[in-house]
Amino acid sequence: MPTQQIQYDSIKPIIWKDDNLDLLDQRILPAEHTYITLTDVESVALAITDMVVRGAPAIGITAAYGIVIAARKRFADNPQSWKEDIEADLDCLAQSRPTAVNLFWAIDMMREVIKGLNVADPIATLLSIAKQVHEDDIAANVKIGALGAELINDKCAVLTHCNAGALATGGYGTALGVIRSAFSKDKISMVYADETRPWLQGARLTAWEMVQDDIPVSLLVEGAAAHMIKISQKTDNPIKWIIVGSDRIASNGDVANKIGTYALAVLARYHGIKFMVAAPTTTIDMNIPDGDAIPIEERAASEVLNFAQNKVAATGAQARNPAFDVTPAALVDAIVTEKGVVLQPNADKIKALMIN
């Protein structure tokens, strides 16, 4: 078995540096590798909305650091009322994107911490907690990677969608963490990556991450996934797993993820291959009964009507641009978290996992 050196730790989407937050601008990767320094909470919220940073776990970590920045200003402005004043900032962050639950998890967790804070230097405490959130996420991903890789029995090709990689998390990645781990164990012959319109996270981000780690990657337009799944079954490198991340998992195991994921789950079932969701437990929303209750962000029609900033559709054409879709639990073979694997998820199994 070859030992592969995995370079993921060179990919740092989020860096706390010189008392401010540096975000790798993922909108211009891989052409440019540029960090944006954020010094106020409004800029942090805007960076999430504008997708400088994206990916549910990465958004959660970014929000945690954003709250440190907000607290610093509120505490300096008014050490008496800062705990009340900061609520406006938490609201601002909460409105940055609606679907990823890790964002709300981070905000709620930091709010609870702030309520209980009674120290001379609250900022140092909050910063240490944000850093812990960041480190815990990386550790969770490494665990997810190991657990997910164990599910892959025979060396095969896999297919992934969007970018659930180091860039979408604190580091290492969820779906790409599983792929990194499985590749290092010689279980993966090829990673097919949907380019993932309209933002091309697959083409720009996943392909780049795979190339960094010398993992063979082949891009597809979304329309080609079904064909490649079908024809690959007759080759020595059949696609046996579809592996994706998630932005929110309902308490019954329904999975919200990047638009296009649901179609892949239907295709997996039709072709008799497996569908794996890799996500930390911070992605599981026990307050949501099922996928119908997950708010689905619809972004601007211009993201579809235009192409590379140029108008492509005729004037008068409309567009729908849902950013996420919901895959019912019945189509999911495994949800892989840092706390363990849930096969054929349902409400009871998810509950057992979370209590564990």
Place this chain on the structure above:
Amino acid sequence: MPTQQIQYDSIKPIIWKDDNLDLLDQRILPAEHTYITLTDVESVALAITDMVVRGAPAIGITAAYGIVIAARKRFADNPQSWKEDIEADLDCLAQSRPTAVNLFWAIDMMREVIKGLNVADPIATLLSIAKQVHEDDIAANVKIGALGAELINDKCAVLTHCNAGALATGGYGTALGVIRSAFSKDKISMVYADETRPWLQGARLTAWEMVQDDIPVSLLVEGAAAHMIKISQKTDNPIKWIIVGSDRIASNGDVANKIGTYALAVLARYHGIKFMVAAPTTTIDMNIPDGDAIPIEERAASEVLNFAQNKVAATGAQARNPAFDVTPAALVDAIVTEKGVVLQPNADKIKALMIN
């Protein structure tokens, strides 16, 4: 019932003018509406390969006119040997694109005509036949449109893929012909159009055609089709039909069409909606037993690795770029031709249609 004025006849992808072939350059639509004049057969073949003209019926018509141009030169060069000399030109055209069978149908038909020609002015005869091919295609599409529209019972939304419109044919269109006919009978509330990567025929061409005819059209990235099918079922405008064209139909009813079609057929079956293929009988290849025998064109990886002529994927990433896929007959609810409708197609039904 409102009477809708359908403007399709203002859309002319192919024009014989001043003894030469004018092709509307579909690569730059809708931004520019420019014709390219072709005066030699090599240029005609290149225009097909480079997708100045695309769509199986349009390619067939273009080839027929291209053969007129080739014959004119060969006959002028050597009136004795021109029937043998032109074989090189027929080969050149045959190699321009491999999947659309209408191309080979047109070449074979014109070859047979040439063999039997024994007139003073063979060019005038060949031109009249090419023009007849063109006119017959439009007439077939109008018939297909009427027959397809009859299959739609209740007013609903429909979803189409790529462009099987006036631009893909002699005029009026196959799938879009059905949509034009059904819309004029007030049976369609909304046309959802996949943008259709990597060439964006849906965004550039289908949206433009629909806007020309004041038919409401809403673009989707391919990944959003499954989500829209699912959520629309709970609305007053459910997507009830997926309507597509075809580049080649095998004798058992398997359907080759633009990459991404097969996934839509799987999604239609999963969601309990219907899947219609609209195509003239020139698209049916009785020499092909099933879809496995249809050659699938794989185009350059650069069409996926680049985006709007700019490199988007990291150096080292590969891409697969199949231009077509095959939908098994078992997933097709209706094949609609100018000779009639074949429900739940199979080899016997296709044979009966073709003998008819």
